[in-house]
Amino acid sequence: MRAGPGRLSRERPLSYMEVDMERVLSSELSSHAGERIMMAGWMHRIRRLGSGMVFVHLRDRGGICQIVVEAPEAIASIDGLLVESVIQIEGTVVAEPQAVGGYEVHDPVFTILSPVVEALPFPINKPVINAHLDTFLDHAMVGLRAPSKQAIFKLSAGVQHGFRSTLDAKGFTEIATPKLTGSATESGATVFPVEYFGKKAYLAQSPQQYKQMMVGVFERVYEVAPVFRAEPHQTVRHLNEYVSMDAEMGFINDHTTVMTVLTDVIHGILEYLSEHHAKELELLHVEMPLAPATFPHIYFPDAQQWIFEHHGEDCRGEPDLAPQHEKWLGEWAKETYQSDFVFVTGYPMVKRPFYTAPNPDDPKYSNSFDLLFRGTELVTGGQRLNKFDDYARALESHGMTQEAVAGYLEAFRFGMPPHGGFAIGLERFIMQLTGLTNLREAALFPRDMERLQP
RNA sequence: GGGGUCGUGGUGUAGCUGGUCUAACACGCUGGCCUGUCACGCCGGAGACCACGGGUUCAAAUCCCGUCGAUCCCGCCA
Numbered sequence: 001m002r003a004g005p006g007r008l009s010r011e012r013p014l015s016y017m018e019v020d021m022e023r024v025l026s027s028e029l030s031s032h033a034g035e036r037i038m039m040a041g042w043m044h045r046i047r048r049l050g051s052g053m054v055f056v057h058l059r060d061r062g063g064i065c066q067i068v069v070e071a072p073e074a075i076a077s078i079d080g081l082l083v084e085s086v087i088q089i090e091g092t093v094v095a096e097p098q099a100v101g102g103y104e105v106h107d108p109v110f111t112i113l114s115p116v117v118e119a120l121p122f123p124i125n126k127p128v129i130n131a132h133l134d135t136f137l138d139h140a141m142v143g144l145r146a147p148s149k150q151a152i153f154k155l156s157a158g159v160q161h162g163f164r165s166t167l168d169a170k171g172f173t174e175i176a177t178p179k180l181t182g183s184a185t186e187s188g189a190t191v192f193p194v195e196y197f198g199k200k201a202y203l204a205q206s207p208q209q210y211k212q213m214m215v216g217v218f219e220r221v222y223e224v225a226p227v228f229r230a231e232p233h234q235t236v237r238h239l240n241e242y243v244s245m246d247a248e249m250g251f252i253n254d255h256t257t258v259m260t261v262l263t264d265v266i267h268g269i270l271e272y273l274s275e276h277h278a279k280e281l282e283l284l285h286v287e288m289p290l291a292p293a294t295f296p297h298i299y300f301p302d303a304q305q306w307i308f309e310h311h312g313e314d315c316r317g318e319p320d321l322a323p324q325h326e327k328w329l330g331e332w333a334k335e336t337y338q339s340d341f342v343f344v345t346g347y348p349m350v351k352r353p354f355y356t357a358p359n360p361d362d363p364k365y366s367n368s369f370d371l372l373f374r375g376t377e378l379v380t381g382g383q384r385l386n387k388f389d390d391y392a393r394a395l396e397s398h399g400m401t402q403e404a405v406a407g408y409l410e411a412f413r414f415g416m417p418p419h420g421g422f423a424i425g426l427e428r429f430i431m432q433l434t435g436l437t438n439l440r441e442a443a444l445f446p447r448d449m450e451r452l453q454p
Numbered sequence: 455g456g457g458g459u460c461g462u463g464g465u466g467u468a469g470c471u472g473g474u475c476u477a478a479c480a481c482g483c484u485g486g487c488c489u490g491u492c493a494c495g496c497c498g499g500a501g502a503c504c505a506c507g508g509g510u511u512c513a514a515a516u517c518c519c520g521u522c523g524a525u526c527c528c529g530c531c532a
Contacts, residue, residue, distance in 0.1 A: 045491095045492075045493095047490095047491050047492070047494070049488060049489065049490075049491060049494085049495095050487070050488045050489065052488090052489050053488090053489040053490075053491085054491095055490075055491050055492070055494095057492070064492095066491085066492070068489095068490080068491095070489075082483085083482095096490090098490060098491090098492095099490090099492085100492065118483095119464065119482060119483050120464085120465090120482075121464060121465070121482095122464075122465040122466080122481085122482075123465075123481060123482055123493095125493085126481075126493060127493060128493095129465095130465060130466045130467095130480090130481065130482095131465060131466070132465090132466080132524080132525090133524095133525085134523095134524060134525075135465070135466090190530095206532095227532085229530090229531070229532085231529095231530055231531065232455065232530090233528095233529080233530060233531075234525085234526080234527090235526075235527070235528085235530095236525095236526075236527095237531090237532085238530085238531070238532085239532090242532065244532070320530090320531095322528085322529095323527095323528085370532090376532090377531075377532060378532070379532075380531085380532065423532065424532075425531090425532030426532090427532085428532055429532095439532095450523090450524085
């Protein structure tokens with residue numbers, strides 16, 4: 001077979017199907033032993049051993065394989081090329097015990113699709129990338145090609161897939177809500193204003209109101225989408241744009257129904273990763289989280305009491321937990337319940353947004369929860385108000401007008417079941433799962449106070 | 455918004471109790487050698503006026519001030 005894009009493209013229009021059928025990936029060599037095949041990818045590593053022998057490591061979406069170059073004309077054809085040059089080759093698959101993976105490609109004929117003659121900003125073919133995060137992010141478009149960086153985002157894709165498939169199986173409908181909104185309502189989080197045809201608009205800081213409205217349509221909905229937070233934070237666990245995996249469902253008893261669904265979702269995600277991303281989990285040395293059938297949970301004031309008794313810090317009466325408190329609770333859950341996840345329930349109403357349902361037996365506290373993952377807040381969720389009159393009262397006590405959220409309120413005037421939901425921070429999940437020290441490493445092109453490029 | 459730390463070739467670091475710094479090491483790049491390398495190895499080379507501006511001093515990468523940039527913590531949140 002004499003394959004090659006030149007021949008195909010000259011004789012008739014190229015179809016992707018044809019290319020895919022002919023192109024062999026580096027992960028597929030074992031099933032082509034002895035065959036003459038076509039491959040394409042990046043020159044991940046080039047090892048020139050004297051004048052008579054060159055080893056080229058070809059990287060494609062299947063992985064990395066080795067090409068052995070011995071013919072003088074073949075060696076000459078890649079002379080001067082640096083790593084990351086894009087090549088297509090035709091070569092023979094050979095079983096070779098010396099090769100990593102047991103197979104390699106011999107007698108290659110090269111087609112240079114895109115030569116690189118300039119050194120990379122930093123080497124990306126090393127086991128560890130030696131670049132500061134800031135330097136790395138400046139060159140993320142190239143740095144992300146490093147296998148260890150690819151793996152992070154393969155896992156990220158897997159987390160999203162696990163989220164979707166678990167909820168699909170539970171009868172949820174995936175929705176897409178607007179990211180441009182006309183009003184800056186919602187909780188205390190600040191919003192980014194944008195110019196919108198002479199009007200004032202805002203980037204959505206959450207799909208909260210829309211997903212609630214859609215409970216009135218589909219009962220159960222979810223969305224995976226970016227949210228925007230204009231808060232001026234500079235920490236390793238905050239971004240100004242991140243991916244929120246939101247879910248909302250009707251006909252619940254209370255927030256504990258939501259916690260049960262969330263627990264299933266976490267299990268579903270972890271199972272999906274184990275089944276489909278073993279390679280990435282291994283490459284990143286991921287220690288799979290301890291996730292018992294039910295996650296331990298602690299009532300907010302009880303958590304504060306426990307912190308006082310066990311760590312001597314008196315935060316009782318405070319409306320929220322500090323990061324250090326969450327770390328302690330995470331350690332407690334792991335030691336006592338062998339769980340990397342722990343629910344904190346019943347956050348004070350004063351700290352929760354207006355749509356939060358109170359605990360009927362203890363109205364100072366809410367029917368809401370946070371889920372901590374290895375000591376860091378991963379999920380916020382809870383039961384929402386569902387009666388129009390409750391909203392009217394809640395808005396008033398929050399100093400908000402009904403006009404500001406008129407469209408949202410209409411859903412509640414016309415029958416909304418008891419409902420609740422949650423939102424998982426995708427990058428947070430990846431950071432805690434893989435042990436990254438900075439959330440920015442879990443975003444392809446992170447947006448923080450200082451970074452808008454690339 | 456408040457506070458801390460840092461800024462040295464393309465990259466990551468050492469030097470920083472001032473003077474043998476004419477700035478060292480590793481990766482990368484580059485010339486040479488090696489026909490089984492896979493974080494290859496060996497010999498050589500290029501590449502940094504030490505973020506920028508000012509000051510102290512006989513002398514500043516090194517000490518002081520300012521500017522800019524980066525980074526971390528707190529607040530806030532996922």
